[in-house]
Amino acid sequence: MTHVIVADLGYGDSGKGGVVGWLCSSAHAVVRFNGGAQAAHNVVTADGRHHTFAQFGSGSFTPGVWTHLSRFVLVDPLALAAEAAHLASVGVGDALDRLTVDREALLTTPYHRAANRARELARGQNRHGSCGMGIGETARYALEYPADAPRVADCAAPRALARKLGGLRDRLADEVGPLDAPGVAGVCEAYRAFAGRVALVDGGYLRRMLRTGPVVFEGAQGVLLDEWRGFHPYTTWSTTTFDNAETLLAEAGESALRLGVVRTYLTRHGPGPLVTEDPTLELPEPHNRHGAWQGAFRVGHQDAVALRYAVEVTGGVDAVALTHLDTAARHPLRLCRSYQVDGHTLTRITPGPARDLRWQERLTGLLLRARPGYEDPGGDWPGVIEEVLDAPVVLRSCGPTAGDKHAGAAALLG
Amino acid sequence: MGSGRWSTDVYYAAARYRAATGASAFAYSDSGAARTHPSLDPFGVSVRESRDSAEHPQSLAIAVLFDVTGSMRDVPRALQVKLPQLLGLLLRKGYVSDPQILFGAIGDATCDRAPLQVGQFESDNRMDDDLGRILLEGGGGGQKTESYELAMYFMARHTATDCYEKRGKRGYLFIIGDEMAYRQVKPAEVREVIGDGLQASLDVAALVAEVTRKWDTYYILPEGASYVGDAQVLGFWRRLLGQNVIELADLDAVCETIALTVGLGEDAISLDDGLDDLGDVGSTAGPAVSRALAAIGAGQARCELAAAPGDLHGPSGNVRL
Numbered sequence: 001m002t003h004v005i006v007a008d009l010g011y012g013d014s015g016k017g018g019v020v021g022w023l024c025s026s027a028h029a030v031v032r033f034n035g036g037a038q039a040a041h042n043v044v045t046a047d048g049r050h051h052t053f054a055q056f057g058s059g060s061f062t063p064g065v066w067t068h069l070s071r072f073v074l075v076d077p078l079a080l081a082a083e084a085a086h087l088a089s090v091g092v093g094d095a096l097d098r099l100t101v102d103r104e105a106l107l108t109t110p111y112h113r114a115a116n117r118a119r120e121l122a123r124g125q126n127r128h129g130s131c132g133m134g135i136g137e138t139a140r141y142a143l144e145y146p147a148d149a150p151r152v153a154d155c156a157a158p159r160a161l162a163r164k165l166g167g168l169r170d171r172l173a174d175e176v177g178p179l180d181a182p183g184v185a186g187v188c189e190a191y192r193a194f195a196g197r198v199a200l201v202d203g204g205y206l207r208r209m210l211r212t213g214p215v216v217f218e219g220a221q222g223v224l225l226d227e228w229r230g231f232h233p234y235t236t237w238s239t240t241t242f243d244n245a246e247t248l249l250a251e252a253g254e255s256a257l258r259l260g261v262v263r264t265y266l267t268r269h270g271p272g273p274l275v276t277e278d279p280t281l282e283l284p285e286p287h288n289r290h291g292a293w294q295g296a297f298r299v300g301h302q303d304a305v306a307l308r309y310a311v312e313v314t315g316g317v318d319a320v321a322l323t324h325l326d327t328a329a330r331h332p333l334r335l336c337r338s339y340q341v342d343g344h345t346l347t348r349i350t351p352g353p354a355r356d357l358r359w360q361e362r363l364t365g366l367l368l369r370a371r372p373g374y375e376d377p378g379g380d381w382p383g384v385i386e387e388v389l390d391a392p393v394v395l396r397s398c399g400p401t402a403g404d405k406h407a408g409a410a411a412l413l414g
Numbered sequence: 415m416g417s418g419r420w421s422t423d424v425y426y427a428a429a430r431y432r433a434a435t436g437a438s439a440f441a442y443s444d445s446g447a448a449r450t451h452p453s454l455d456p457f458g459v460s461v462r463e464s465r466d467s468a469e470h471p472q473s474l475a476i477a478v479l480f481d482v483t484g485s486m487r488d489v490p491r492a493l494q495v496k497l498p499q500l501l502g503l504l505l506r507k508g509y510v511s512d513p514q515i516l517f518g519a520i521g522d523a524t525c526d527r528a529p530l531q532v533g534q535f536e537s538d539n540r541m542d543d544d545l546g547r548i549l550l551e552g553g554g555g556g557q558k559t560e561s562y563e564l565a566m567y568f569m570a571r572h573t574a575t576d577c578y579e580k581r582g583k584r585g586y587l588f589i590i591g592d593e594m595a596y597r598q599v600k601p602a603e604v605r606e607v608i609g610d611g612l613q614a615s616l617d618v619a620a621l622v623a624e625v626t627r628k629w630d631t632y633y634i635l636p637e638g639a640s641y642v643g644d645a646q647v648l649g650f651w652r653r654l655l656g657q658n659v660i661e662l663a664d665l666d667a668v669c670e671t672i673a674l675t676v677g678l679g680e681d682a683i684s685l686d687d688g689l690d691d692l693g694d695v696g697s698t699a700g701p702a703v704s705r706a707l708a709a710i711g712a713g714q715a716r717c718e719l720a721a722a723p724g725d726l727h728g729p730s731g732n733v734r735l
Binding site for chain 2: 028064076077078079080081082084085094096097098100113181186188190193194196197198199201202204205208211212213221
């Protein structure tokens with residue numbers, strides 16, 4: 001198998017966890033290349049054990065498969081400890097021993113989290129659908145104060161860590177008021193314990209990892225939530241396209257297959273455009289729920305216009321993994337081929353200039369006014385998706401476990 | 415995208431990270447790992463340091479590296495279980511006040527996935543974590559040679575110890591194995607495994623001269639390994655290390671043997687005192703240790719390479735009574 005980059009072509013929750021878990025039967029490591037502890041990738045083993053992967057790679061149920069958190073990940077050592085404990089309770093006792101973290105990665109701290117929640121509360125009805133984990137605060141602070149932003153390497157340098165955490169807390173408290181967060185000394189203690197327990201590595205480590213054998217790059221969230229290409233302001237502070245993974249691969253002189261993951265329908269956590277939303281669809285959703293900070297979990301029909309836009313802005317896909325075929329077999333799912341908006345029929349969303357958030361905001365307005373034009377997809381979902389995305393469906397998933405996954409064109413991954 | 419399901423409590427996290435791993439001594443190897451654990455990877459390491467601290471003002475560096483290739487059979491597993499007792503043994507009897515112990519493992523750079531694994535010098539039970547992360551290779555070639563020279567190269571050029579730099583005192587290096595080193599340190603292997611650019615091959619005798627300037631170096635050939643008692647192997651090491659070659663007849667006595675060797679080297683005890691100490695702590699390893707250390711404890715000056723005796727190999731050598 002070659003290296004594979006896995007990215008969600010929708011708004012997240014497409015089933016990346018299961019796809020990554022399946023690929024890890026023939027890979028030795030998972031590399032995370034965006035997002036942070038807000039990821040929630042569900043994997044269910046054949047014997048019924050379930051874990052929601054946030055920072056650990058979704059291949060962790062496979063013995064010997066490593067997780068590497070690259071410098072693009074926003075690392076939350078506190079949530080990581082709890083996640084490791086849950087993994088231990090479902091039979092994966094060595095997750096921390098199979099983890100490497102790039103020293104350059106930014107830390108998401110309780111101060112970021114507290115400021116994030118304070119700001120989101122102040123927005124009232126105009127919430128962005130934030131996860132409440134401080135991801136955006138982390139990214140924003142690092143842009144504003146690059147030298148002062150706490151990074152993973154600081155966890156092993158107590159004095160620098162205390163200084164940076166103190167400065168961070170004070171600046172954020174100046175902006176949003178008193179923070180509901182623990183003291184600096186306690187956070188320092190926990191972070192030092194993290195540095196003493198987990199293998200922190202330099203950037204060159206990934207190159208060796210890639211030379212050892214096939215690696216799966218596991219993307220978080222979805223392309224339609226991308227910070228620049230998503231529908232502003234209902235986006236995430238993270239690059240959700242293939243870009244970060246391609247950057248890491250290029251640095252190592254390696255390449256990978258680009259695998260897009262798509263459900264047979266669309267879902268979205270919280271507010272923002274979802275043209276094909278259909279509240280009458282009652283689909284089984286065992287692992288996603290209404291989030292206290294994100295708002296409602298919403299479902300809608302598959303949307304060829306939005307999917308094509310996702311593929312276009314992410315620079316193309318080599319292959320597609322199609323999940324939730326079991327749902328498609330049991331429910332009346334439709335396919336949206338065009339939008340009706342302002343008296344026009346729209347079959348393509350035109351990508352705007354790079355990094356133009358005003359364009360993206362106008363796009364959001366357009367999509368919020370758009371009405372879907374449906375057609376009946378017939379029974380052949382893989383065929384329809386191949387036609388829409390002009391890429392082969394190489395993996396079909398009919399359920400949550402690896403046994404429910406079927407490689408349609410294994411040769412492509414071989 | 416999700417909602418952050420995992421608790422972010424500070425005190426809980428600290429306690430979790432500090433808690434014993436709860437994993438078995440072989441957790442890493444048994445997890446299906448296929449390569450060196452990153453915390454033991456010598457690649458790109460400038461130095462492993464053994465430093466004084468307020469708590470440990472008289473640090474003494476002790477390094478134990480063992481062969482993990484197939485010829486060692488079950489010995490590496492036994493060592494992973496036994497070696498955590500070494501620190502306690504040294505401290506209980508007061509042979510050393512501030513030992514700092516590093517564990518590592520030796521494979522075969524010509525064919526192994528993990529030709530060299532090197533932990534950190536630690537003053538507390540964190541060294542056990544390193545021990546548990548050692549990948550038990552089980553490979554190696556069949557030519558009675560493994561990459562001991564790479565391990566000695568690393569110890570010579572990539573360690574820094576306060577005992578030597580501040581007090582002119584050598585640390586202790588124990589190499590546990592049953593085969594010979596390759597005759598030369600090869601630049602290509604050094605580049606691949608450690609990352610150094612070495613201009614030319616380095617003869618193993620020259621390397622031993624270099625490593626023994628900083629490290630009082632011992633070779634231990636344990637029972638249970640394939641080449642136990644092998645005259646060619648013993649002869650090879652005696653030519654390099656003189657009487658610092660120890661045949662260990664009882665693997666259970668490995669910690670006692672190392673501890674007593676250090677105790678003797680530190681002039682903290684005589685061999686007889688040390689054997690009495692062993693009885694005091696309830697060890698039954700006395701006879702085995704006594705045999706193994708007879709030469710070293712016989713009151714002669716310990717071997718320095720500059721005064722290395724000639725070729726002492728023979729069917730029983732001079733280390734068994």
